[in-house]
Amino acid sequence: MATVRVVHRQPALWRQCHRTAAIGICHLHTSSSSHAPSKEHYKVLVLGGGSGGITMSARMKRMLGAENVAIVEPSEMHYYQPIWTLVGAGAKGVASSGRPTASVVPSGVKWVRSRVQEINPDTNTVRTGNGMEISYQYLIVALGLQLHYEKIKGLPEIEDWVKFKIGSNYSVQTVEKTWSALQNFKEGNAVFSFPNTPVKCAGAPQKIMYLTDAYLRKTGKRAKANVVYNTSLPVLFGVKKYADALWEIVKSRDIQVNLRQNLIEVRADKQEAVFENLDNPGETKVLEYEMLHVTPPMGPNPVVKGSLLADEAGWLDVNKETLQHNKYPNVFGIGDCTNLPTSKTAAAVAAQSSILDRTISKVLKNEKPDRKYDGYTSCPLVTNYNTVILAEFDYSGQPLETFPIDQSKERWTMYHMKADVMPHLYWHGLLKGFWGGPGPYRKIMHLGMK
Incomplete structure (x- = not known):
């Protein structure tokens, strides 16, 4: 029996479904919200209603018929998260990023409005938070990843992020606080962090940095500002062609980049951010800030990590070319929850969905998958x-x-x-x-x- 890792309750700000944004829209659906124990069976069960889950639900509906597909997702709202970069900079409104989950679940597909409690691939069953046990013939895991704001000392205790000029474009609860911090900036350090973990959309932490620089120039405040990007990475960007171009931008705009620096603590009362030097563990540096953008540490979904489907690091263990699970051939994965060695983005989900659709169609015919995901x-x-x-x-x-x-x-x-x-x-x-x-x-x- 698979075990589930216990996740300690955090304040409402931290309790979220963390996953990649999804893409699609449909109208009629069936749902299940009963708390009475029940058993159901589906040919294809999809876990997660983010971009990967909704996309594959739509594709499986076309392949097998809506009555053979179910999706498990607790959230009533679905968010297109890539737009949050522009929301945090005041270029878009947060309302434009969200639509009711009911409008994106494909019509006729069973929507189980609950969280996934446990996955047992040995018995082909999933247990949900509302007491249901659902059996499946094929399972698609699209549970996204987990944000860990609580791993930054001092951050969970901060009740009023606006007061202390802190924002984060990585959650719907905090993205507008970035815009508040930007508007309220007077003079001093504008500090941006990148954590020492895998992250979704690895470019996002510096996108808001460039937009902040542009906003401060537009409002006449740039001369009194020091824009600082502290990244845990040894490079500015992972692909040299683009990194070279970004270094030129950084230099021309007088932006300070510090490599191998990891945010470990926020002292809000003093408006200080504490960074550890990863090349010399234990060595720390304290930066005063007038504005702080936090990119939280991230990690595997706890249900995936606590199941037999995980690799040693806790990510869903799938074949990087076919997206089929390496041990359980009737299990497949897509998006941020997987151990695919590529950046975790909605664009990656799109490319993966095409390959996974083809893989499953072949598996259903007892044929060998014939298309390979190149990591796009x-x-x-x-x-x-x-x-x-x-x-x-x-x-x-x-x-x-x-x-x-x-x-x-x-x-x-x-x-x-x-x-x-x-x-x-x-x-x-x-x-x-x-x-x-x-x-x-x-x-x-x-x-x-x-």
């Missing part, structure tokens, strides 16, 4: 209120660009794509199971040579 992911690096560097790359960290231009250059066309085109593609393409990434278009644009 994308990170639109917002560098101003009207420019973006569109980073696209694969497992090897090599650029895998859609357009036949140099995407390491700042472009307003890519900003328009980030701010306006991608949200539409998410809600009406990805979540409905119609968008599987730009692969086919890349071939066309590069005349079949990529």
Whole structure:
């Protein structure tokens, strides 16, 4: 019997379903919210209603019929999280990022409005928080990852983030607080952190840094500001082509970048942030701040980590090319919960969904999967209120660009794509199971040579 790791209760601010944003929209659905113990069976059971879960529910409905598919998700709202970068900078409203989960669950698919309590792949069953036991023939795990704000000393005790000028673009409860801190900035250090853990959208912590720099210039406050980016990484960005371009931007805008620095404590009463030097453990540096943007440590979903499906680090253990589980052939994974060695983004989910759809269709026919996921992911690096560097790359960290231009250059066309085109593609393409990434278009644009 799989065990479940106990997660201690945190204040409401910290209790969230942490997962990647989802893409799609449908209207009619069936739901289950009864607390009476019951048993149900589905051909395909999907765990998680983020981008990966909703997308695969839509695809499985088309493949097998809605009556054969169920999805387990407790949240009443579904969020397109990539837009939170712009919400935190005041360029978009937070309301634009969310829609009721009821509107994105595919019509006819059974929606179990509860959290996943336990997964037992040996008996092909899942137990939910409302007492249901659901058996399955095939399981798709899309449970996302967990944010751990509580691992930063002093942060959970802070009741009023606005008062202490702290924000974080990584949760719906805190993203607008980033905009408040930015608006209330007077003079001093604007500090941005990147944790010593895997994170979703690894470019996001520096996107808000560039937008803060732009906002302070626009409002005449930049001369009295010191913009500081403290990252736990040994590089500014993982792909050299884009890192080189970002270093040029950092230098031209007089932004201070400190590598291998990890945020371990916030002293709100003094407006101080404490960072540990990862190259010399135990050595710390205290920075006073006028504004602090926190990127929290992140980790595996606790239900996945506490199950037989996890690898040694707690992530869902899947084949990196087919997304099929390495031990249980009737289990599949997608998105942030997996141990796929690529960046955790909604763009990665899109590309994975196309491959996983193909993998499952082959498995259903007792055939061998014949398409391979190359690790494609994308990170639109917002560098101003009207420019973006569109980073696209694969497992090897090599650029895998859609357009036949140099995407390491700042472009307003890519900003328009980030701010306006991608949200539409998410809600009406990805979540409905119609968008599987730009692969086919890349071939066309590069005349079949990529």
